[in-house]
Amino acid sequence: MDNQANFRKTLGKHLRYKREELNLSQEKFAWDAGLDDKNFGKIERGVKGPSIRTLYKLRHTHNLSIDQLLDDVKAELEQEGDD
Numbered sequence: 001m002d003n004q005a006n007f008r009k010t011l012g013k014h015l016r017y018k019r020e021e022l023n024l025s026q027e028k029f030a031w032d033a034g035l036d037d038k039n040f041g042k043i044e045r046g047v048k049g050p051s052i053r054t055l056y057k058l059r060h061t062h063n064l065s066i067d068q069l070l071d072d073v074k075a076e077l078e079q080e081g082d083d
Helices: 003-021 026-032 038-043 051-062 066-080
Strands: none
Touching: 003 038, 003 051, 003 066, 026 038, 026 051, 051 066
16 A cells, blocks of 8 residues: 555544544534535545545534644554554
């Protein structure tokens, strides 16, 4: 898997963790932020990456720390040796 695909997959996984911490379905999490749940599902699976606008919406709707999210992704990728 290339670095970009691995980054997308890891970022999606951490977004799923944050959603699950809030005890929200994929549909509710996406809907609250004004996002399409099908596209958000692709983001969680790492098929596509989120846009800056999507991250902005998630930040302000669900009070997600994008800095912490990216730090968590970076730490996991470094642990795997894929920085």
